Amino acid sequence: MPASAGRGTQRGGEALPNVPSDETELPRRDPKGAGRSLLEQAFARENMQRAWKRVKANKGAAGVDGLDISQTAEHLRWAWPGLRQQLLEGTYRPQPVRRVGIPKPDGSERELGIPTVTDRLIQQALLHVLQPLIDPTFSEHSYGFRPGRRAHDAVLAAQRYVQQGRHTVVDVDLSKFFDRVNHDILIDRLRKRVNDPGLIRLVRAYLNAGMMDGGVVIRRWEGTPQGGPLSPLLANVLLDEVDRELERRGHCFARYADDCNVYVRSQKAGERVMVLLRRCYDKLRLKINESKSAVTSVFGRKFLGYALWQAHNGEVRRAVSAKALQAFKLRIRQLTRGAGGRSIGQVVEKLRRYLLGWKGYFKLSQTPSIWRSLDGWIRRRLRVLHLKQWRRGKTIYRELMRLGANPRVAQSVAALSWRWWHNSLSAIHNVLTIAYFDRLGVPRLS
Numbered sequence: 001m002p003a004s005a006g007r008g009t010q011r012g013g014e015a016l017p018n019v020p021s022d023e024t025e026l027p028r029r030d031p032k033g034a035g036r037s038l039l040e041q042a043f044a045r046e047n048m049q050r051a052w053k054r055v056k057a058n059k060g061a062a063g064v065d066g067l068d069i070s071q072t073a074e075h076l077r078w079a080w081p082g083l084r085q086q087l088l089e090g091t092y093r094p095q096p097v098r099r100v101g102i103p104k105p106d107g108s109e110r111e112l113g114i115p116t117v118t119d120r121l122i123q124q125a126l127l128h129v130l131q132p133l134i135d136p137t138f139s140e141h142s143y144g145f146r147p148g149r150r151a152h153d154a155v156l157a158a159q160r161y162v163q164q165g166r167h168t169v170v171d172v173d174l175s176k177f178f179d180r181v182n183h184d185i186l187i188d189r190l191r192k193r194v195n196d197p198g199l200i201r202l203v204r205a206y207l208n209a210g211m212m213d214g215g216v217v218i219r220r221w222e223g224t225p226q227g228g229p230l231s232p233l234l235a236n237v238l239l240d241e242v243d244r245e246l247e248r249r250g251h252c253f254a255r256y257a258d259d260c261n262v263y264v265r266s267q268k269a270g271e272r273v274m275v276l277l278r279r280c281y282d283k284l285r286l287k288i289n290e291s292k293s294a295v296t297s298v299f300g301r302k303f304l305g306y307a308l309w310q311a312h313n314g315e316v317r318r319a320v321s322a323k324a325l326q327a328f329k330l331r332i333r334q335l336t337r338g339a340g341g342r343s344i345g346q347v348v349e350k351l352r353r354y355l356l357g358w359k360g361y362f363k364l365s366q367t368p369s370i371w372r373s374l375d376g377w378i379r380r381r382l383r384v385l386h387l388k389q390w391r392r393g394k395t396i397y398r399e400l401m402r403l404g405a406n407p408r409v410a411q412s413v414a415a416l417s418w419r420w421w422h423n424s425l426s427a428i429h430n431v432l433t434i435a436y437f438d439r440l441g442v443p444r445l446s
Helices: 038-042 045-058 069-089 117-137 151-163 183-191 197-207 231-248 267-283 322-336 344-361 368-390 393-402 407-415 434-440
Strands: 097-103 109-114 168-173 211-213 216-218 252-256 259-264 294-297 306-310 316-320
Touching: 038 069, 038 117, 038 197, 045 069, 045 117, 069 117, 117 197, 117 231, 151 252, 151 259, 151 306, 151 316, 168 267, 183 197, 183 231, 231 252, 231 259, 231 267, 259 267, 267 294, 316 322, 322 344, 322 368, 344 368, 344 434, 368 393, 368 434, 393 407
Parallel strands: 097 211
Antiparallel strands: 097 109, 168 259, 168 294, 211 216, 252 259, 306 316
């Protein structure tokens, strides 16, 4: 059974009183499952059907067995009864995960481990049983990979703390966190919350499954590879210990996965917190990335892609961080570069999907002027793309006239057909208007 949530802790110091929590909205343990082991509940027909729907919706590549989702479905039609028996008896052995390296902006790689579809299904079924049991015991300051919580909640919490005068942040980044999770420590913390030896044994088997790279299986004694449904929950199980220590000392903080920001009122207070965090993470055998961690002013630091700034009236507001803006512009340049045989419609469709996702994530930004300038810049790049596709002066003149341009405007643009960027800011605005791009389906940010 899960351990006590520990909600009776006294608050003081820098902690906020009565911080709202949405834990009441989380699902609780189904009373119908009382008396059954967690493994039996996990692999019950109804739960497996729910898990399969989620795995199908998430899509994803095949694992080391080479079977995609449809092939796995066909395989499980006859293989599942035997697999279920192995799972309940404790004899099932997960297959190694397939290593995939994802490039990071700094030139390094983020290592992902892709389980087979069968193992993703089993992990998802376990998650459906474990999450309602364990999640309510987590700190209210934890926002990552939890039902009813998201990155926006963490950003809003950070803004509240800074608005209250906590202008110094202890910004901690853990070095290769998912690769350095100690299996013994994690299992020990999981046992304190879940008293089911069979389930613990299966989780341990997944941790020890190893990783296949270049046809060679690498056995691992630490790490919980990103890519499996269980990894985020297990990460929260491990890091909740640090959350509780910060709560006990009355600190205001927000944690999303392994990104943790603690907000204090002075540099000295921040340095004391940093010493505390080093001690807590050392106990878990985790390492702080010193080059990315700091005790500094909150203004100018990014958190989950956002930055905070202070208006003249003292109000703390949210903005897209400089790094996130840089990445955004780079992606827009890639999408609107020479069409390469693509039609404008095809370019716009890819651009539309990216813009809608980006706008949805950064909708908390309180900088309307920046959004308006980005809108103008995107439309200018699309005008350039039109001109590049038309290329020759005669073609430019013809296409502009077809779109209803004044002959004088069409002639002036066509006369400087090689000056694409210059023309994109000229009288072509009267033809390739905002309304024109609206009709094409280009979303507005502002």
